[in-house]
Amino acid sequence: MPLARLKSGIELCYDERGEGPALVLVMGIAAQMILWPEDFCDMLAERGYRVIRFDHRDVGLSTKLEGQRAPSFARMLASIALGVRCPAPYALEDMADDVAGLLDVLSIEKAHVVGVSMGGMIAQTMAITHPQRMRSLVSVMSTTGKPGVLISEPRALRALFQPAPRTREQAIAQHLELFRVVRSTGYEIDQNALIENAGRAWDRSRYPQGALRHLAAMAATGDRTSRLAFVRVPTLVLHGTVDPLIRPIGGVLTANAIPGAKLRWIEGLGHDLPRGAWPLLVDLITRHAREADGVGAQRD
16 A cells, blocks of 8 residues: 655555545544445445545554653543643644645645544544635544533443553454444444454554554644634534444534534444445435535536
8 A cells, every 4th residue: 555755754554546536534543544444435436536545643554653652541531521632742633734735645636525533523623724625524423522521431432442452362352342332233233344354453553552642632632613613614414323432412513513514313323334334324425525516616
């Protein structure tokens, strides 16, 4: 897979497929780009889009910021809960800059940006800091950082932040445990695919420090609600009705914060991307992209 060297010096591993308007997929915390399933990406490309996925900094095959220390886990969680910024090696703004920098390397002026979970937070931040680079925004199973709201169920947080695995088998077991907790109830789960993905991720890259620095980036960014009020990028908010990691209120907060945003509930969807939900997700994403491009054409 190719590496894109950004002006910042960060190198991002990425791949792409298809032709047409660019559509960038942004994954969640500590998640490698391979968690965007190949077939899902192909479905989007078949709709006439240049589909791009990538590894964030500090994950997968992208640059690791060795020696950069994150605050304590307790301090980060407290900062996120209170919506106040805390010192960190980098913030979501820097990760949004990475996406814009990747577009520069690929000579793409504007793209549709789809982000899930922390990736949704990065996409929201990009709509604040780089709106001129975005054709549209789709924020999936994400939230705004608004304080005073119980966003995550404790059981989901425990499943996400397990001790770093020491073996491939342990990594697979923890991955299965996470998805047992956050899984969709309205769609069949392919356990073999989960096992294969976890093993592939272990073989491809093992870097638990990245998860802490990603969490620190969220803590360093704080509440985005007031800044999202100025976003004019056409926005679609997608959220599952049974998501325990970012509860449905996160979708409400996001849609309420962005003027003109459309909120669509996915019945029975948790904090995952089950195959059964792909046709609906692809339909919603590409329909929104077409509508956004139509609005842009009328404005021009």
